[in-house]
Amino acid sequence: MTNPFDFVSPPIDQIGLIERTQKFSTRSIKNDSKVQALKLALSMIDLTTLEGKDTIGKVQQLCAKAKKPHDFMDVPTVAAVCVYPNMVRVAKQALSKSNIKVASVATAFPSGMSSLKVKKEDVRYAIEEGADEIDMVISRGKFLQGEYSYVFEEIATIKELCKEVSLKVILETGELGSLDNIRLASDIALHAGADFIKTSTGKISSAATMPITLCMLEAIRDYYKKTGLKIGMKPAGGISEAKLAIHYLVMVKETLGQDWLNNSKFRFGASRLANDLLMQLRKQETGFYQSSNYFSND
Amino acid sequence: MSKTNSFSLHFETDWKYADAPESRDHIDLKEQYELFINGQFQKCSSAKYFDSINPANETFLAKIAEANREDIDQAVKSAKSALAQWQKLQAKERAKYIFRIARLIQERAREFSVIETLDGGKPIKESRDIDIPLAAAHFFYYAGWADKLEYAFPGKSVKPIGVVAQIIPWNFPLLMAAWKIAPAIACGNTVVLKPAETTSLTALKLAELIQDAGLPPGVVNIVTGAGETGAELVNHPDIDKIAFTGSTEVGKLIQKSVAGRNVKTTLELGGKAANIIFKDAPIEQAVEGIINGIFFNQGHVCCAGSRLFIEESIEKEVLEKLKWRLETLSVGDPMDKNTDIGAINSKQQLDTIKKYIKIAKEEGLKGFESNQSIPKKGFYCKPTIFTGVSQSSRLAQEEIFGPVLVVQTFRTIDEVIEKANNTPYGLSAGVWTDKGSKAFNLSSRLKAGVVWANTFNKFDPTSPFGGFKESGFGREGGLQGLDAYLKMD
Numbered sequence: 083m084t085n086p087f088d089f090v091s092p093p094i095d096q097i098g099l100i101e102r103t104q105k106f107s108t109r110s111i112k113n114d115s116k117v118q119a120l121k122l123a124l125s126m127i128d129l130t131t132l133e134g135k136d137t138i139g140k141v142q143q144l145c146a147k148a149k150k151p152h153d154f155m156d157v158p159t160v161a162a163v164c165v166y167p168n169m170v171r172v173a174k175q176a177l178s179k180s181n182i183k184v185a186s187v188a189t190a191f192p193s194g195m196s197s198l199k200v201k202k203e204d205v206r207y208a209i210e211e212g213a214d215e216i217d218m219v220i221s222r223g224k225f226l227q228g229e230y231s232y233v234f235e236e237i238a239t240i241k242e243l244c245k246e247v248s249l250k251v252i253l254e255t256g257e258l259g260s261l262d263n264i265r266l267a268s269d270i271a272l273h274a275g276a277d278f279i280k281t282s283t284g285k286i287s288s289a290a291t292m293p294i295t296l297c298m299l300e301a302i303r304d305y306y307k308k309t310g311l312k313i314g315m316k317p318a319g320g321i322s323e324a325k326l327a328i329h330y331l332v333m334v335k336e337t338l339g340q341d342w343l344n345n346s347k348f349r350f351g352a353s354r355l356a357n358d359l360l361m362q363l364r365k366q367e368t369g370f371y372q373s374s375n376y377f378s379n380d
Numbered sequence: 381m382s383k384t385n386s387f388s389l390h391f392e393t394d395w396k397y398a399d400a401p402e403s404r405d406h407i408d409l410k411e412q413y414e415l416f417i418n419g420q421f422q423k424c425s426s427a428k429y430f431d432s433i434n435p436a437n438e439t440f441l442a443k444i445a446e447a448n449r450e451d452i453d454q455a456v457k458s459a460k461s462a463l464a465q466w467q468k469l470q471a472k473e474r475a476k477y478i479f480r481i482a483r484l485i486q487e488r489a490r491e492f493s494v495i496e497t498l499d500g501g502k503p504i505k506e507s508r509d510i511d512i513p514l515a516a517a518h519f520f521y522y523a524g525w526a527d528k529l530e531y532a533f534p535g536k537s538v539k540p541i542g543v544v545a546q547i548i549p550w551n552f553p554l555l556m557a558a559w560k561i562a563p564a565i566a567c568g569n570t571v572v573l574k575p576a577e578t579t580s581l582t583a584l585k586l587a588e589l590i591q592d593a594g595l596p597p598g599v600v601n602i603v604t605g606a607g608e609t610g611a612e613l614v615n616h617p618d619i620d621k622i623a624f625t626g627s628t629e630v631g632k633l634i635q636k637s638v639a640g641r642n643v644k645t646t647l648e649l650g651g652k653a654a655n656i657i658f659k660d661a662p663i664e665q666a667v668e669g670i671i672n673g674i675f676f677n678q679g680h681v682c683c684a685g686s687r688l689f690i691e692e693s694i695e696k697e698v699l700e701k702l703k704w705r706l707e708t709l710s711v712g713d714p715m716d717k718n719t720d721i722g723a724i725n726s727k728q729q730l731d732t733i734k735k736y737i738k739i740a741k742e743e744g745l746k747g748f749e750s751n752q753s754i755p756k757k758g759f760y761c762k763p764t765i766f767t768g769v770s771q772s773s774r775l776a777q778e779e780i781f782g783p784v785l786v787v788q789t790f791r792t793i794d795e796v797i798e799k800a801n802n803t804p805y806g807l808s809a810g811v812w813t814d815k816g817s818k819a820f821n822l823s824s825r826l827k828a829g830v831v832w833a834n835t836f837n838k839f840d841p842t843s844p845f846g847g848f849k850e851s852g853f854g855r856e857g858g859l860q861g862l863d864a865y866l867k868m869d
Contacts, residue, residue: 092663097835098669115396340394
């Protein structure tokens, strides 16, 4: 399908990459521009609960928060709720009559250490339960063994199952060891048919950073330049403050521009972020910070 | 594969940055500034003053004294009479003064940043994040050397030179003052410094700070004025050394004037740096480095990467990425914290840049510029890139000193080295490749004082800086920077 000479990942210079992200962080975002950014960030959140102790009650509460992030402020809903496959139906029901999507992790999340057969079954089940989006993990072990075509084929196979469903491919960047590897994994996922590429599972301590996200955004940009296809990006984990989220938006704006500044092309995999965004929005409205007790923890 | 360039990105987004102007309320500027001689501000004997204006909006900032022969004579005499005491002082005591200056600059960094930006037109984020912190760093660094000079040059006995005349340019006003003053006084010399006429204010603020630091009178004298004032200083019979940073043209005049005199000289002059990008480079970071290399400080940088050499096979990709990046550089009010490219330093410099853009058009060069609008009042120039430029073009040969990049292509390493060295200048160069061996090969064959690999425009007090050929001689910064201010036996 793809010409092999067309598929060469460029090297990444870590120092230069970090320097670039520092420039995004020095942008000063104030007043209306800040309010707009806070609302935009809120609309891009995938509220997530991925725990062994998830219950129907917990998922329902999370869905309630997703639909109505704040009691009386005029704010957008979040983009999606992300759960394990067996909670998809619960979330789907709780979110009926809303535009909020239900995303399900699958493919032996988070390690991905299973057979392709099991992974396919996992995905099929999540889709049958009603998932709008699938967050799959790549086989990092195979990747690190150098079996890139295995990784490619696996994503392409899962993609075939997804048809109407949006496929997010989690690279688990914290396990890939280098920016060159992150770029290569991004290119593999993009060429194999990902609708989104995503940094992390949230299950290891090393999660999304701005340099890693920039590296992936640049892969998305090169892929767009080559194919005209606009693939989405989802940094996950480690983004809990509004200020940092705004820096991410600056990065998206200055790297990919208008077409990526919406929740069909950019998501935050972050749950704690929502309340900080709300708190900052409330501060912009009233001029004062409210106690965290005024923001519901779901 | 044929339609690779048809997909466009839209950087004009619904979400826009609101104005984020830095406040100038905390700035205390006098209506009129005098000469700083022998620890005091004194009126100039010419009674002539010139206006310093804000190039961003052409408004008046302050009146600046114009020093004439008499004033220069007083300043040099003051420096000469301060020598004995300054040299008698224990070196560690000299160091304390310099440390104090460094700390005071840090304390007053915000004030200095704002004045630097108002007076010179550079973006506040650059004066805040680069100019002022680096100026303080230079004082800190050379304060550390003051009592260790004999360890810097083992086996040699070192002595200060005497009275040092220093003339600095308008592109990094306070930073250049720091580059010059810090090593000179650390080595036990005394100084007469003349800032450029369009950017005297931070040097005069530094004079106030030096007063506050309690530096003995006459160790540092700061005299203001234009070229004539500079000439008086250069030709004064009692100076022992000249340190000049500025144009190659003036550098040549200075060398003529010191011929036959016992005056040590260091010159840091113009440049036309080659920034070379190979196909195995980290392309995205290289693009950022190219942008930083030429558009940092509106291109008013002697070591700016003003000649870009792209390996031909990646020309299209690099140019497209440069085009995208150009659209996200915000050009405008230097006081806005989000401005990337501020105002051109003076009307005169803007005219020079425009002259070269006109020459480019006459030569039929193709190119592109940012689509952003620029303010109507003030001196502004859109960042501009000319492509397919040949070695014979005047734009590839002459220093423009503005936000104008000329792009050439190459096929082999030998070819690009030949082209890169084929210039009267030799101040700096940049190499972008993921291959370490290639970077080392080029850095040893490029005739340039500084060769950056996979980065550009990086400065540090510990690292020597200076040129080859018509870019000057002598090194500033680092251990090597001490050498220029010492006599050795």
